[in-house]
Amino acid sequence: MAAQSKATAVAGAIAGIVREQGRVEVQAIGAGAVNQAVKAIAIARGFLALEGLNVVCIPGFADVEIDGQGRTAIRFAVEPR
Amino acid sequence: MAAQSKATAVAGAIAGIVREQGRVEVQAIGAGAVNQAVKAIAIARGFLALEGLNVVCIPGFADVEIDGQGRTAIRFAVEPR
Numbered sequence: 083m084a085a086q087s088k089a090t091a092v093a094g095a096i097a098g099i100v101r102e103q104g105r106v107e108v109q110a111i112g113a114g115a116v117n118q119a120v121k122a123i124a125i126a127r128g129f130l131a132l133e134g135l136n137v138v139c140i141p142g143f144a145d146v147e148i149d150g151q152g153r154t155a156i157r158f159a160v161e162p163r
Numbered sequence: 164m165a166a167q168s169k170a171t172a173v174a175g176a177i178a179g180i181v182r183e184q185g186r187v188e189v190q191a192i193g194a195g196a197v198n199q200a201v202k203a204i205a206i207a208r209g210f211l212a213l214e215g216l217n218v219v220c221i222p223g224f225a226d227v228e229i230d231g232q233g234r235t236a237i238r239f240a241v242e243p244r
């Protein structure tokens with residue numbers, strides 16, 4: 083997820099994957115991307131609540147490599163409560 | 164929670180309130196503060212997991228007023244799964 087990602091579009095994708103596969107992981111690096119990810123998850127939670135699905139989010143850290151550089155990402159697991 | 168807040172210090176506070184009161188709500192406005200809040204919640208989750216408490220986070224939107232201006236905050240409920 084990038085800082086420029088549109089939260090509502092990503093929310094639709096998150097909701098779709100949770101519906102089909104039961105859960106999804108969203109990864110973001112940097113404050114802008116983390117902020118957009120959180121907004122998208124909050125919106126997706128609203129979409130899924132309308133269908134009776136109560137999802138929660140579990141944030142954690144993940145080490146990733148980008149262009150040969152080690153970075154710390156935030157990884158959110160989104161899954162039913 | 165502000166963008167300048169130290170994530171580990173806030174994590175300790177979050178863990179303490181969850182231990183004592185069972186849950187806590189964390190509110191953040193702006194990408195920097197939301198990012199710090201998420202990091203603090205992820206760290207607090209680690210602290211509480213060591214004690215056998217599995218906490219999740221539920222993000223939502225909240226309308227707040229700051230200096231007479233309406234703003235949209237992100238509010239995280241942190242509670243046992």
